[in-house]
Amino acid sequence: MAVSSPTQTTQIMNNVDAVRATLYDAMKNDPRTVILGEDVGARGNVFLITKDFAKEFGPQRVIDTPIAEASIVGIAIGMAMEGLRPIAEIQFADFIYPAFNQIVGEAAKTRYRSNGEYTCPLVIRTPYGGGVRGALSHSVSIEALFYHVPGLKILAPAFPADVKGLLNAAIDDPDPVLFLEHKKTYRLIKGEVPDGHYTIPIGKANVLKEGTALTVVSYGLYVHWALEAAQQLAGEGISVEVIDLRSIRPMDKTTILQSVEKTRKLLIVHEDNKFGGIGAEISAMVAEEALFSLDAPIRRHCAPDVPAMGYAEPLEHEYMSSPAKIADAMRELARF
C-alpha cells in the first residue's frame, strides 16, 4: 500500500465516502462491473453510497433489484460465472439470512466443486453492526456465521484508507468476498485516503499501536474504541498493543502470534457474540500454537449470548461495549 509514500496525495474521507469513491472508480474502470441490490439505483443506496451512479452508469449497471436477497446473491453468482464482475449489496447485514445458501452453498463452493472450471469473482457488501439504535434486525454482526465456511473471504476494515484498499482488493479478487462495513463508522470515522488505485493485501492485520503489556485484537468499530482505551491506559503506564485484523478470513496468524509472544497476554474484543465468535477461533489458535508464551488466560470481551441488541437505549447500551468497558477489560488482564 502506498500510504507511506511522501509524494502520495491524500484526501480526508469518512468510511462511507471511501466505499462510494472506490465503487465509483470500479464502475469507471471496468465495464464488467455491475452493482445490484435493493434501492441502489434511483435512491442511491439507503446510505447514499451509490447516489447518482444510476444516472451516470445507467440502470443496466446499477440494478435496483426486487426485495429478494437470495436471488440478489444468486444472480450475482450467475453474472460472475458468465464473465461480469458483480458487486452485490445486501441492504443491511441482518437481511443476509435468506441469501445464506447462495453464499455458503453456492458462491463459496463454485470453484471447489467444479475443480476450478468455474469461478465466482463476486463481492457482497453489507453494512453491519450496532450503536445506531438498529434494534434486533438492523444491528447484527454476521461474520461468525460465515467465518466457518472455506471458500469465502471476509473483510471488515475500520479506517477509510483500509476500506478503499481492501474493497479494491475484494473487487480484484477472483473469489467471493464478503465485505463488511460497520455502519456506525460510516460517518463517524474520518481519515486520510490516498488518491489513485491501490490495494491492501487480504489477510494482513495492522498493528495500530505497539505495546508491551498486552495484545488486543479487534476489528470494526471496536478497533477505534480499543485504541481510545489503549491511549487512556498509556496515561496509567500500561502499554497496550492494538491489532486491527481488517481481514477476518483469511486471518493473519503471524501478526497475532508475534504480538502475543512479545506481550504474553491476549485480549480479543469484538461486537459479535462471544459464544462461537471470531474470538473463539483466535483463542484456540493461540492456545494451540503459543500457549507457553502466555502469562495469563486468554480473555474475550465480546457481546453477551443473546440474539441481538434491543431497541430501547438501555438494552443497546448493555449489549454494546464502550471505550470505558474495553479499558476495564484491559486493566483487568494487565493486572493478572
Add this chain to the structure above:
Amino acid sequence: MAKTDTKGKKLERNGLSDDQLRTIFRNMLLQRQLDNRGFQLNRQGKVPFALGSEGHEALQAGAAMAFHRGKDLLAPYYRDLGLALGIGLTSYEILLSLFARAADHNGGRQFPNHYSSKAAGLMSFSSILAAHLPHAVGAAYAMKYRGERGRAVLVTCGDGTTSEGEWHESVNFASIHKLPVVFLVENNLWAISTPIEHQMGQPEIWKRAAGYGIPGRRFNGFDPIETYGNVNEALDRARNGGGPTLLEGMCYRFLAHSTDDNDMTYRTKEEVAEHRKDDPVPLFERVLLDHDVMSAADVEQLKRDVLRETNEATDRAEAMPYPTAADLYTHLYEGAWQPWQ
C-alpha cells in the same frame, strides 16, 4: 402423437431432418443405457450412488436438439443425463462422474449427475434445488448486458423445485429484465415421495407464466418432436430479444428417485406400469420405424452401438485413477492456498 401404430399419419417434424430424428433417438437410447448402468454398477457395489432419469429421455433429447452448442448455456439439475449428452458430453464423461474419477470435470468431488463443463456451456450446480435458477438468470443478464444476440440460457428443474422461493425470484427477475432464458420444468409428477397434489394447489405449472407476464406452455414431454418444437421456439425468442418463457414438459419418473430410494413405499407398481405404457423410448422407435426414418435393422444396430459405447465407456472410466488425498486441498481459492489450520 399416437401411442401406437403411427403409420399412415403424417409425421409432424417441427422442422427436424431424418438425421436429427436419429440423433434424438440415439440420445434417448444412450441416456437409458447409461442411466441403467448407474443402477447396475451400484448393485455391483462399484459406485456408491446413482440417480435415475428414466422417463425423461424424450424431453431431454428434444430439448438438447434446440440447444446451440458454443453459444447457449445449460443450467441443468441432477436428472439431466440426457441433456448433458445432448449438448456434447460423452458417455465416458458421464461414467467418470459416476465413478468419481480424477479425470471427471469435477475431479470426483460432486455426486454423480452433477455435471459441469465450461467447454460444453454446462454450468456447475449443487444438489440444492432451485439454487441454480438465479445463476441461470444472472448468466442471461450478462448476455443481455453485453448485447449478445443469438445466445440464451436453458435452465431446467423438476416439478418439486418450483416450490422453492428462488424459483419465483428467478422467473420474476427474468421477466422484469426480459432476459434471454428459458425455464424448462420437467414435470415427472413426483418430488421424491411427494406427489404433485401435495406440492401445489394448482397443478399446472405453466399457468404461472401469466402471473409473471411471460409466455407459458405445457407439452407432452414423452414426445421429443413436440418438446423440440416448444423449446426451440422459446430459445429462439430468447435469443432474439423476446425475453423468457416458462415451459412445462410432462413426463414420469419410472425409477426410484435414486439407488437409495424405494419408491414402492409411496407409490404402486400399478401406477408405474400405467405410465410405462407411454414409455417414450419404444414409442419413438415405433414412430421412426413407421415413417421409415429407420429400418428395424438400423434400430438393432443402433442399440448394439449404444450398448458397446456404454460398455467401453464403463471400462475406460473404471480403469481411471481416483483423485488422490492431496486433491482434497486444491481449487479452494485461486493460487496456492494455506488452509487456516
